[in-house]
Amino acid sequence: MVYLEAMRFLSQFGLGAVLISNDDIILESNEAADCLLADAGALKGRTLSEILPDMTRQLPGTYINIAFSKYLTLCPTPVGVDLPAHTRLICFRDAASEVSHRMLGTIVNLIREPILLCDEKKRIMLVNDALMRMESLVPENVVGKDINEAYTCIDGNELTVPVVIADKKPIEDRRQAYTTLHGKRLDIMCNSYPIFEEGAILGVFCMTADVSRIEVLSQQIIDLQEGLLKKHPAAKKPQKSGLSAKFHFDDIICQSALMKEMIERCKMIARSDSSVMLYGETGTGKELVAQSIHNASNRADGPFLAINCAAIPENLLESMLFGTEKGAYTGAERRPGLFEQANGGTLLLDELNSMSMTLQAKLLRVLQDGVVRRVGGTEEKHVDVRVLSNINVPPYQAIAENALRQDVFYRLGVVNISIPALRRRKEDIPILIRSFFQQMNKKLSKSVSDVDEEVLAIFCAYNWPGNVRELQHCIEHAMNLLPYEETVIRKEYLPEHIQSVCGYQRLALETADDGMLEQVLSNVERCILTSAIQRNKGNISRAARQLGISRQNLQHRMKRNGLVLEDILSAKPRAD
Template sequence: MNYLDSFEVLSQCGLGAMLVTENNQILSVNEMGKNLLHCDENQLGANTLEAVTLLCEETDEIRYANIAFGEYLCRCATLNLPGQPPRTKIIVFRVATNDACHDMLISILNGISESVTLFDAAGRLYLLNDSAVNMDSLVTSDVLGQHVTEVYRMQDGQFHAIPQVIQEKRAKVNLRQYYTTCFGKNVDIVANVFPIVQNSQTLGAFSVMQDWSTTSELHKQIIDLQGKLLEQSTVTGAKEKSALTAKYQFRDIIHISPAMNRVVARSQQIACSDSSVMIYGETGTGKELLAQSIHNGSRRANGPFLAINCTAIPDNLLEGLLFGTERGAYTGAESRAGLFEQANGGTLLLDEINSMNILLQAKLLRVLQDGMIRRVGGVKEVHVDVRVLSNTNCPPYQAIEENKLRRDLFYRLGVININIPPLRDHKEDIPLLVKSFIQHFNKKLLKNVRNIDHATSELFNSYHWPGNIRELDHAIEHAMNLIPNDQSIITPDYIPEHILYLAAEFVFEGRETKGDLINLRGAKQNTERHELCKALLENGGNISKTARFFGISRQNLQYKMKRNGIDVQLLLDKR
């Protein structure tokens, strides 16, 4: 069977096929191909030419060629068949209108604020949009295909609406439901659940949900504001509610790992008390986020939350900031309340407490013992009601041994100790964190990025993350500033080079793909430009051939050329 016979078979299977030159000039098209392109090989309009160019582009990604409004094609494969003329290639393509429509609808779902989950007729989870992933803290790949009862455990004796809606083929609206996910997160929602019925057949059901805890918090703020306005209108000089509030709550801590589950559960338990808490964790693990969550989970949530970085303030100023000053205490000093007085009735966070001067730590100890403070230069003592939280980026007992933390102060500040593990010890949280950061920077940078690819995921899982979650956040922001607007998947090309340098050896070890090796060489030896120029010259400046040589897409190669300032024509002229 020669290639012309194969063209006829492909046509009968509903697949278009065309024989093209190395420069993507069409030599022959099968009958189905002519129908799909709305033309023949001798009558190619501008739109069709553009579509053919896209179909001929060699890439691992699915690219949609827009033939007409609402009509799309995509490439299936490149074939080599018997009898095929030399220096030609056969491109096979198919109708992809439904695929393109599906991807556009997914983008729409991921762009709305409501959480949407889709289930098949058997009640198995088929799709979650980004808002649902964020609300439920679920990694999509871990739960797809599982039955609704395996993913969501209803509380307070409630029923699962999805199976009932599928069975009864009747929608249920304004359902207030409280459930626990399979990873232990408690969620309070209001849901509208609808069946999907076509031609009397039930295909599944979907649920549109709103996080009721956020709504309840908003209602609470409105009530507080109304009360505040009423109080101000009826009582002259009424004391205003403090604006010094904590931003984060426990639901903002993104995690599914057992290690972080233990940290959050323990923190939620101790939030209700007034005992001092010392939080230990490496830089970037989220110590202040946890401290703010503890405050917002306590009876002091309506009181002020103040934080001070003990490293950033000189010793001679830190004492006055903490305890306040009286006029004349030193040159330029004014009567001013310190942080302890400002935090009265609330919480004070001492960030990097191990950086505080040992002598000042002794004065701090007295405040913790009897709740009395005296302003610098003052004689009167004032009682304050403040819960003190502290954190340190080195183990407390190490700080004590190095004489950076008084042992007696540690016993006062560390009534309860919480250790936040570094990111390398709970890497199963990385996919969820990445998804959350992508959603955040999509809004901030006006991008439309969906996720990271498998190679980038491998890099992230191999990297040591000395900067922890903050470093991961910055890596995603770095990538999303560099990624082209028409690309929706983050590849290693956009990851910070220091991460590639330290992680690539482990990821690419034993691989033979030149595309992977060029990433590694470029990160380690900065020879990417030399190798690109050499390969382009060897292939006569042909982009497609050079991309095949490296095992990468044309788009990827063109990006590398642009990044390295390579002009093919200038390169050939200098040869």
């Protein structure tokens, strides 16, 4: 195709094109280019660097600010165009709308209040990070759905969005209880406003607040006030201990079947007073689960105390657990131990297998009879404490290695819960990444929104010996290195031991079981397929095109990996 004909053709689609010589002089421009660069005046005969400085060094997809609220972006040059010798064709288009959209999207996600926008047909158009965090969802779960499909009222009232669309009037300070499409129950305060254009309603804008969280904060304020009253001589009301657990099951981010099953088991055992032993590798979130069990139990109003048995010397650990009487040793004062302080509540023994066997033997009396005697004392006191414990090796391995007494295990391991390692639940990686983005964007003043496909493949293949904590640190590392103007994490920003293909393969194989190669390949494929299908909202043809394979090939790979479309689309990025 002759270049003049090609330039006219591009102009019909709103694409500007200029033909420039090797010395940067504009030889020809099409009508769209003249229109997009109208503020610059006549183009022909001038240098491109004069009109658009540094444009030739920009990459396609980046934005060039040519005037106030006016932006251009470079486009790939068409192939097969017959150009004169020693010339080149540069194409560009108007990008003002998408720049504004990106800016507004970033602003909306920085707003702490949960926000939702629906069109006039009640379809969800936009949700911000705060709403997704509150509802434990990702945008792909709800965007495009009818509001009544995504949420179900459980308080006998109708959702506010359809009412506002019908009445064309705002609704303010409406309290609503509803469930998400994945069953999470929420209690909110909602303000919903219609959006008009020349009298016609375009949609509804909603701002919400999680009432249950507000009530928790209010209770904490009351507890603090009671703590202050306790110090006042006139206070006569019995006071509750200020020691408490801050995590709930709602704080556990997951969508894998393994984690869902583990959480449901924990919710059931939370109802009793039986001792629970949690086993999980370093970084799996054992204390988070322990605190959640306490907060879901009948002891939630009582104190929650935790002690790391690996961080404290044996003699000091004994004094901290059982308390001391004055004179028990040089400098000893009369003070209660953790068992007494946790009376009516829960005590967590963190890394129990690091406690000496001698001190474990001394635990048996309080575990068997609920009786504690302070170091250097003779008086015995009865305590009502639920004991939770955690270890970072399998219990029977700890017993075999003489790191855990068998009789202590039988007392503290009445119920045993195993917390899955991250390598066994890699489908949780995308939702965990989103959660870390929300935390770190505020902490680091960034606007990171995604990782590219290569990074996702690395994450799915890597063995994560440090589990969720290592993933979190990896994301924080990358976000610290990522330039402020970039929003997608690429391979070069990852820690060196993870970004190196040899590195992550080696680390994966260090703890490999038989058949690890097949497991790694399967994990990578499952992660990439799931991500592509979710991004394309279940459109198999579009997802296949994005992956560069046929629709039939994608369906075959889904079947081979046991992936069901309905399960992928309804995958619940839960915090419960």
